Amino acid sequence: MIIHYLDKKSKEPLYKQLKAALLNYIEDHLKEGDALPIESEIEKLYGVSRITVRKTIEELVKDGVVTKKQGRGTFVQSRKIIQKAGTITSWTEEMRLKGKSIETRNLIMNEIEPSKKISEELKLKTGEKIICLKRLRCADGEPIAIIINYFRSKYVPGFLEKGLTRDSLYEVLEQDYNIQLERASETIQARLASDLEAVELEIPLDSAILQITRVSYLPDGTPFELVEMFNRSDRYQYHIDLIGRNKLKTITEESET
Known part of the structure; x- marks a missing residue:
């Protein structure tokens, strides 16, 4: 030792x-x-x-x-689950790649009136409604993340009636509705879990969590979905590859020629 x-x-x-x-x-x-x-x-x-x-x-x-x-x-104990930033992947896909068995608990799904924040982020028209999908996601039987997806109802007719037919929402969107997400912007911040989040994630009160907020866009630039994900910081971390300043300069110069 x-x-x-x-x-x-x-x-x-x-x-x-x-x-x-x-x-x-x-x-x-x-x-x-x-x-x-x-x-x-x-x-x-x-x-x-x-x-x-x-x-x-x-x-x-x-x-x-x-x-x-x-x-x-x-x-x-179990090591942290590392998600590599830079690619739009579903939580389910990430866990499958890491050989984890996945489970969904506390599924809530309904159509709601969007908040002002969501309306602004998704650039919704007056009166336009959204689907709210909330899930507690578990890996190898252990709660890892609370995920809340907000997406535009008009693009997914019949979604509530059919329900979530697969573990991965993105697989449902792609295969049932031909919805491909072209790009996304993501914000990550650390904060203390609320009492309810701590109970759901089975962590001590006032534990740190990673809050990830993502807005995803369709190929035509339309903002389609806002995701809020609350991850256990003792089980989840992000990995980001960066390029040097000289490499970035070269890429910029090539794009301008």
């Missing part, structure tokens, strides 16, 4: 230093299901008290990094 020595003269509490050290060790050397060293071994390796070790383990359990199994030890 590689040791990251703790600074006992630092103002940072020892349990926080130990937590960072164990997180590094887990990230670099362990995979899902692997066991952490026993408490007495961690205590000896890092030169800290058993109380410090136990407090650190409790923090890791609370964060969803590890799980304790009575009489067996402490094991690495």
Whole structure:
């Protein structure tokens, strides 16, 4: 086991230093299901008290990094689900690619009058209604995200009567209505979960979540859908590939010629 020595003269509490050290060790050397060293071994390796070790383990359990199994030890919990930004994909498609079993709970679907915010985002005409589809999405039996889709009713006649005939809404839109989403703009922010969100996602109150808001457009530029997704931050993260300034300059110059 590689040791990251703790600074006992630092103002940072020892349990926080130990937590960072164990997180590094887990990230670099362990995979899902692997066991952490026993408490007495961690205590000896890092030169800290058993109380410090136990407090650190409790923090890791609370964060969803590890799980304790009575009489067996402490094991690495499910790793975060990483979604690569830059492509319009459905949540279902992302989970399938990662080999996760998916489940939908608490499905709510109805036609509603849009709020002012949604009307502005989708550029709706006066009196135009939208479909609201709310779902709690689970991966491998664990709640991961609350997803609310708002999309224009007039493009999906009979949708409420048919119901959601597949796990993926985007598959339904493409195969049943020939709706292809050309592009989207997305905003990501971190915030604390509301009490209701915490209950639905089965996380401690005041836990951090990732809120993702996306507006998707049809090929002719018409805004078709607004999505609000609330993800557990201990199970979900975004990955974005960036290009350098010189590469961007080259691309810009080529597009202008």
